[in-house]
Amino acid sequence: MELTLKDKVALVSGAGRGIGRAIALELAKEGCKVVCVSKNIYSCGKVAEEINASGGTAEAVAFDVSSPAECKANCAEILKKYDTVDILINNAGITRDNLLMRMSDEEWDAVIATNLSSAFYLCRNLVRAMMGKRWGRIINIASVSGQAGNAGQANYSAAKAGMIGFTKTLARELAGRNITVNAVAPGFIETDMTAALPEAIMEAAKANIPLKRAGKPEDIANVCTYLASEESNYVTGQVIAVNGGLYM
Ligand code: NAP
Numbered sequence: 001m002e003l004t005l006k007d008k009v010a011l012v013s014g015a016g017r018g019i020g021r022a023i024a025l026e027l028a029k030e031g032c033k034v035v036c037v038s039k040n041i042y043s044c045g046k047v048a049e050e051i052n053a054s055g056g057t058a059e060a061v062a063f064d065v066s067s068p069a070e071c072k073a074n075c076a077e078i079l080k081k082y083d084t085v086d087i088l089i090n091n092a093g094i095t096r097d098n099l100l101m102r103m104s105d106e107e108w109d110a111v112i113a114t115n116l117s118s119a120f121y122l123c124r125n126l127v128r129a130m131m132g133k134r135w136g137r138i139i140n141i142a143s144v145s146g147q148a149g150n151a152g153q154a155n156y157s158a159a160k161a162g163m164i165g166f167t168k169t170l171a172r173e174l175a176g177r178n179i180t181v182n183a184v185a186p187g188f189i190e191t192d193m194t195a196a197l198p199e200a201i202m203e204a205a206k207a208n209i210p211l212k213r214a215g216k217p218e219d220i221a222n223v224c225t226y227l228a229s230e231e232s233n234y235v236t237g238q239v240i241a242v243n244g245g246l247y248m
Contacts, residue, residue: 014092016043018191022217171237187243210245
């Protein structure tokens, strides 16, 4: 299937590495102008350079998506330059794992702010422009942890479950303006985030996956690219699990 995406403006948060990087590269391949956002200019800058070097169009903008003030200021600059953002991918995320009894306020707050509040801040600043264009795509990266829970991740699974409720509500609020809002829930994907897990945990996780392997960032990017395209126009308010069958 040919996807219709050419010349759309896409903002990908957490585009510096892993899943966000793969999404940025794939959207650029389909002809989007990609705004690559990450915390560190070196990581999103490298991805934007990679896209531009291969004939695509990208720009790197580094800011902290957990800060409402930084989101407001940077979104205003981005809108001034591009007029709108057609496709918003809320992908930036961190883990601060701990069992409930040992979890600090800082671990809780950092994960909620980065993985959930960031999506609220970016949507609040960008949705008006999408509404004006009567076209938009919002894709929120959730997680199997938000669907099934995961011991040691009370903060992370609460944020990701929150992302699912946020997705469904925005889908209802924005449908009348032809803006679709969906969540993608990855299982275990090979990135820096999972590289930090002990080998034994990764091996045990893989043994539980019906497809018997971890996913690749491109597996998530392919689904996001479809959801970002014109061809997904009747899909909204959904959670698409991309997890090798780990949770059905
Ligand atoms: P990753 O490799 O650790 O990359 C995370 C990206 O998010 C980086 O580019 C990082 O920026 C950016 N980021 C983190 N905090 C930020 C902040 N405050 N402001 C701006 N950017 C920030 O992670 P990943 O594995 O690709 O995960 C991407 C998303 O998928 C996350 O939401 C994660 O929860 C979700 N997910 C991942 C898996 C998995 O198995 N990997 C499974 C389910 C869901 P810098 O590059 O500048 O540091």
